[in-house]
Amino acid sequence: MKLNLKVWRQKNAADTGHFESIEADGINPHMSFLEMLDLVNERLVTSNKEPIAFDHDCREGICGTCSLTINGVAHGPEAATTTCLLHMRHFKDGDEILIEPWRAKAFPVIKDLVTDRSSFDRIIQAGGFISVSCGGTQDANTIPVSKTESDLAMDAAACIGCGACVAACKNASAMLFVSAKVAHLSRLPQGKMEKSRRVLSMVRQMEAEGFGGCTNTLECEAVCPKSISVSNIALLNREYMKAALFAE
Numbered sequence: 001m002k003l004n005l006k007v008w009r010q011k012n013a014a015d016t017g018h019f020e021s022i023e024a025d026g027i028n029p030h031m032s033f034l035e036m037l038d039l040v041n042e043r044l045v046t047s048n049k050e051p052i053a054f055d056h057d058c059r060e061g062i063c064g065t066c067s068l069t070i071n072g073v074a075h076g077p078e079a080a081t082t083t084c085l086l087h088m089r090h091f092k093d094g095d096e097i098l099i100e101p102w103r104a105k106a107f108p109v110i111k112d113l114v115t116d117r118s119s120f121d122r123i124i125q126a127g128g129f130i131s132v133s134c135g136g137t138q139d140a141n142t143i144p145v146s147k148t149e150s151d152l153a154m155d156a157a158a159c160i161g162c163g164a165c166v167a168a169c170k171n172a173s174a175m176l177f178v179s180a181k182v183a184h185l186s187r188l189p190q191g192k193m194e195k196s197r198r199v200l201s202m203v204r205q206m207e208a209e210g211f212g213g214c215t216n217t218l219e220c221e222a223v224c225p226k227s228i229s230v231s232n233i234a235l236l237n238r239e240y241m242k243a244a245l246f247a248e
Helices: 033-046 116-125 147-157 164-168 175-186 195-208 220-223 231-247
Strands: 003-009 018-024 095-101 110-113
Touching: 018 033, 033 095, 095 116, 116 175, 116 195, 116 231, 147 175, 164 220, 175 220, 195 231
Parallel strands: 003 095
Antiparallel strands: 003 018
């Protein structure tokens, strides 16, 4: 396959950045998107040119590090798929592919396709944890949790914190991410004791980081590689309203 890549190049946070056209020839359709970028970088280095900076780690769709916007879609054209698991067979020979970093004020660009997503870490530090003593590890069947609640908690816990929801939202909202973390913990007995403090702290930090409000356009769910449901946002809103009323 021969592709024409239009890649966002930005030296640092202070640089204005620009798109650079790079020809990618001899691409095997069985390559992953990141393997294709690896090959392009090898050729750039061989030509004494600056390689493309991009984030990656596990390359197994688990860590959420591979944050790229491909042809205007976070993680690319395939639903429920991270960039690292997107394969080049989903593109055609001669295609032009536009590759950008996440676009959000709270995710400033560090270099090229790499963004600073530490704002998510600070939201978790604000309340995305259980601090009360829960005792020793117990057998799962000794804790009274309904199958429905445990399934919903596990579905929310699947969030890998990649930030695709923010990149897809026209308001750069982090509501799907925050709601997944809140829903995961508030549905379990161990997390219920701190659920009011948790939701108030996490929403407060989310707003302080500069994320926008929910747009209700469902773009976040559409691009989420783990198919996190927007129903979690409804739960977040309910928990927040109850916690805010109680706090007053």
